Amino acid sequence: MKKKIIPATLISIICIGIVCAAINFDNLHEEGSLHTEKGWNLIYGFFNPEEQLSANSDISADDIEAVYAYIPTTNEYARAYPEPEVEKLRQIDDDELLNTAFWVYSDKSGTIVYEIYDNSYIPFDERPLYQGWNFLGLMPEMKMKKLSELRNLQY
Secondary structure, three states, X not given: OHHHHHHHHHHHHHHHHHHHHHOOHHHXXXXXXXXXXXXXXXXXXXXXHHHHEOOOOOOOHHHEEEEEEEEOOOOEEEEEEOOOOHHHHOOOOHHHHHOEEEEEEEOOXXXXXXXXXXXXXXXXXXXXXXXXXXXXXXXHHHOOOOHHHHOOOOO
């Protein structure tokens, strides 16, 4: 019996390794870029400069002083970077949080190039809207549309 368990375990481990190696982790994010000014900028899905900034960005993590998220359920701001205010950030679902725009303070102007996590993307018509402010980032449904066309998006 023991002689059968060890080979079966090894085969299982090898199969799991092959499946994990076949997963394309590149589709978990896409690259976004936009021009930012020195000071406060409202940027979709940008909450952790150390993890999200691309090497070819004009702006580095050292240039980012602070990142704040607006939590509509409590009507308050929570620091996302540096030293995230975890308890405040937990007041909203993670996927909802990642689909909002964040206030980002940059020490300099330039083009920011960063990774956007799209594995938590919520389509426009499925996003909850709360009474008061809702900071929504630009979404694929809005790409290459005129402002007049955006008014026709159904929620």
